[in-house]
Amino acid sequence: MSEKVILHYFNARGKMESIRWLLTVAEVEFDEVYLTTRDQYLKLLDDGSLMFQQVPMVEIDGMKLVQTKAILHYIAEKYSLYGKDIKERVMINMYSEGLMDLMEMIMIHAFVSGTKAKLDDILTKAKERYLPVYEKALSGPVYLVGGKLSLADVQLLECTLMLEEKFPAILADFPNTKAFQGRMSQIPSISRFLQPGSKRKPQPDEKIKKTVMEVFNLTNLNLG
Numbered sequence: 384m385s386e387k388v389i390l391h392y393f394n395a396r397g398k399m400e401s402i403r404w405l406l407t408v409a410e411v412e413f414d415e416v417y418l419t420t421r422d423q424y425l426k427l428l429d430d431g432s433l434m435f436q437q438v439p440m441v442e443i444d445g446m447k448l449v450q451t452k453a454i455l456h457y458i459a460e461k462y463s464l465y466g467k468d469i470k471e472r473v474m475i476n477m478y479s480e481g482l483m484d485l486m487e488m489i490m491i492h493a494f495v496s497g498t499k500a501k502l503d504d505i506l507t508k509a510k511e512r513y514l515p516v517y518e519k520a521l522s523g524p525v526y527l528v529g530g531k532l533s534l535a536d537v538q539l540l541e542c543t544l545m546l547e548e549k550f551p552a553i554l555a556d557f558p559n560t561k562a563f564q565g566r567m568s569q570i571p572s573i574s575r576f577l578q579p580g581s582k583r584k585p586q587p588d589e590k591i592k593k594t595v596m597e598v599f600n601l602t603n604l605n606l607g
């Protein structure tokens with residue numbers, strides 16, 4: 384029997400949250416080791432556990448995986464959430480990359496306490512560049528690619544929920560996407576994940592920002 388999956392990251396969404404979502408949908412149990420001190424991080428570096436001195440790091444199947452996309456693709460492939468052939472896979476990757484670009488904008492904005500102008504820019508891009516793509520793809524099909532649940536669907540749900548936290552009415556003009564969100568939320572593993580007390584993380588607060596700065600020995604948060 385393979386050992387339990389262990390996630391090494393902050394007690395925060397960040398780059399690990401999509402991995403938490405995907406494991407949840409795949410119904411894979413996982414434990415988490417939260418980075419709270421610089422010593423913990425230095426120990427991971429000393430151990431050689433972090434290939435590029437960065438987290439997320441995921442212990443799975445006897446490996447210590449880093450690089451968010453590589454981790455997501457491994458899990459998606461392993462649990463049949465990655466299409467049936469290379470043409471489906473490239474579509475899943477394109478949808479997924481678009482969602483990661485958008486989610487990263489929101490993540491960075493939260494961390495660097497950006498201006499209202501920046502938030503407006505995210506809203507405009509979400510409505511004009513990203514959401515129309517998913518809305519069109521979902522006009523008819525139940526899932527984004529190949530009529531089957533995939534990594535892209537899981538990330539679309541995660542992303543639309545993040546968007547609604549910032550812009551509650553954003554899906555009003557995107558009825559297919561809103562209906563998709565409702566369907567996805569009824570999948571039992573997802574429904575449980577959406578309940579309070581699950582391993583889903585809240586929006587970042589000042590405390591977590593302080594922890595990240597201490598762990599990485601930063602005086603200034605510069606996330607791009």
Ligand SMILES: N[C@@H](CCC(=O)N[C@@H](CS)C(=O)NCC(=O)O)C(=O)O
Pocket residue numbers: 397398436437438439449450451452599
């Ligand atoms: N390309 C990597 C980037 C990971 C990354 O930037 N991780 C941050 C925390 S969210 C980190 O470990 N920063 C420390 C550093 O880069 O020295 C991925 O997607 O996993």
